[in-house]
Amino acid sequence: MWREMTPDDRIEVTxxxxxxxxxxxxxxxxxxxxxxxGPGLPCDYLRESHSCLVDQGYRVVAFDQLGTGASERPEDATLWTISRYVEETETVRKALGLGRVHMLGHSWGGWLAIEYALSYHDNLRTLILEDTVADMPHLIVELERLRAALGSETVAMMQKHEAQGTFDHPEYAAAVTILNYRHVCRLPDWPAPVRRSLDDWNMGPYATMQGPNEFLYVGNLKDWNRVPDLPKITVPVLITHGEYDELTPACGLRMKQGLPNAELRIIANASHMPFYENPEVYYPILTEFLSRHRTGRCI
Incomplete structure (x- = not known):
């Protein structure tokens, strides 16, 4: 189970x-x-929820992506592209001498992991895609379905504010808050690492790549779709989604159908952060998958 841990090493990479x-x-x-x-989030929430894998004998590495956390925060919007973040990820892997890795990408980190796998497939042992998607236009349709559950009048109100750009209006913010508690984290009190990451969110990368909130995609990734290329990823893949995930189980199924060596697990009573919302179910799924694909294990 997750717990906050002090890193053994803090490494600066150029x-x-x-x-x-x-x-x-x-x-x-x-x-x-x-x-x-994220994009734009410090790694605290994912680092603290997965550093406990040291108990299973793994080294665990996370990093604050450029523009976040303790890393530098340039204001050049041309830096906020998925292709540049792929090369950043590879630079960090090489600088730390990680060799072939079990790559675990959550949400935006899953989009990044898919893109990385298509560029540096030989550097992976396995790929773990958590609460993520490979087809943004499909996700946008799914998000409209989730928004529709708020009722037609509320959806009309949200669309009005989106057209006007008044995302900070109290009634619009209230609707997004309801969606967050339904589909991002269903706990009444969000864990401290989640709060730390959210309180330090850099909206520069987020707005450039995604949009103003979790339920409106208008950034430079709005047309991103790697489903046609998924058959090129042949390493073992674990896909996990929460039952009520904003990046819905239907998105997970779409990935599984395109990947030649993938399994999909849906975690009940959870949304976008099963590692905090339902850890008793989440961690055994993750550790069993990793155990099956350890080097030298006979299957």
């Missing part, structure tokens, strides 16, 4: 002339390399 900070836990011979969501 990426494109900027400082990026990585965190390493444990000293296992195999590494779980975590790519957190």
């Amino acid at each position: 990426v494109d002339g900027f400082r990026v900070v990585a965190y390493s836990f444990g000293s296992g011979s195999e590494t779980v390399f975590c790519l957190n969501g």
